[in-house]
Amino acid sequence: MARRKDIDGSMSVPTFYGKELRWKREAAGMSLEAFLEGSFYGKTYLSDIERGERRMPIDLARHADRVLNTDGFFERHCEDVRKARRAGHAAYFERVLEAEKHATAIEEWCPMLFPGLLQTPAYARAVVLAGLPLSANAEVEQKVSARMARADLFEADHRTPEYWVILHESLILDPLLAARDMAEQLDRVVELVERRRIVSQVLPRKCVAHPFMTGSAMIMTFPDAPPLFYTEALHSGDTIDDIALVQEYRRSYDRLRAVALSPEASLAMIKTSAEDYRNGKQPGRLE
Structure with missing residues (x-):
């Protein structure tokens, strides 16, 4: 034995x-x-x-x-x-850091920023500096490194959860970074989709009224525990484990997914936009 x-x-x-x-x-x-x-x-x-x-x-x-x-x-x-925090992350995010490693499925809705799991170093650095402009360089790099480490979730030596993300069209068309860095950020999404690590959809700007108009969403499900819902504001985050309430959020997410572009159309748009940025062009809006 x-x-x-x-x-x-x-x-x-x-x-x-x-x-x-x-x-x-x-x-x-x-x-x-x-x-x-x-x-x-x-x-x-x-x-x-x-x-x-x-x-x-x-x-x-x-x-x-x-x-x-x-x-x-x-x-x-x-x-x-x-309270035993991991370096580079806020205390309120600790439960998510742990939970996402054990999830069988992660579904995110991101109206304002590319989610942390998909960010490139340049994008993560810009987000950190926008929120904490007086941070020391060492602190900024610690936060960027911590965010990049989360993406190990998608590598072959890990059990990859089924990850489904819905991105607002404005994330693609309103560049947070210089054109070359925006192309790199979009290429990162394309690469993960084409490696079959994630599924992505884009919600068009013209879809003005939709579920989840009031915030971000992250739903995690597990083989051995109840599901979790996470939403985040500027300096706080809330993790909800009430099963009935998580089910309500789940229904809203499914309705949002129904009005987004298909995964195939979304991938084509992201690819085209990345190429436009590489060529110094502003990507066009969806009709």
């Missing part, structure tokens, strides 16, 4: 917390399956928490305290784990 790998609780707050959870569970004589009875989560999810690779959601922390009789220990300390 293979020897189980131990957990080094000194590595980080999450690994310390996960090791304590495993110790308490095994001391109670409970298997992963027995521990999870009455919860919405799968044993892979719990195993990831015990290894420090996922954060404990508050409802599962309360479940742990109840079945292990730990007097509120896991609920009290799960916030400490969530």
Whole structure:
């Protein structure tokens, strides 16, 4: 029988917390399956928490305290784990960073910016400087590097989630960067589509009234946990895990997808626009 790998609780707050959870569970004589009875989560999810690779959601922390009789220990300390931030990202984004690595599907609607998972370094740098113009160069580069690292999700040695993005036409036609850099940003989207890593659609400007007129959207689904919805403002983000509410957002996203261009027409438009920028031309609007 293979020897189980131990957990080094000194590595980080999450690994310390996960090791304590495993110790308490095994001391109670409970298997992963027995521990999870009455919860919405799968044993892979719990195993990831015990290894420090996922954060404990508050409802599962309360479940742990109840079945292990730990007097509120896991609920009290799960916030400490969530605060264990990764360099280069805001605290409110931590849950998304973790969740997207385990998602089977990610769907995004981006009315204002190309999403972080698709940004080139030049685009990410421009976004960071626009929001934090007084940042030191080292801080800017740390944020850019952190954003680029997220894109490892699309590489061959990772289990790639099904990623579907809807982009507003204005992102393509109103350049945030110089023409050559805009061509590079659009080429990045084309490359991921043609490698069958993502599906992209464009919402035309002429579609004035549509679902999600009031903000961005990111919906993540998982094989072993309830779905999550994330939306972001200038200096804050909100992650929603209420199943009924996520379903409402899911319906709105599906309606938005229905009024966007087809993936094939969208790819053709993005390709043409990239070529226009390369040739020093302003891409034309959709009729």
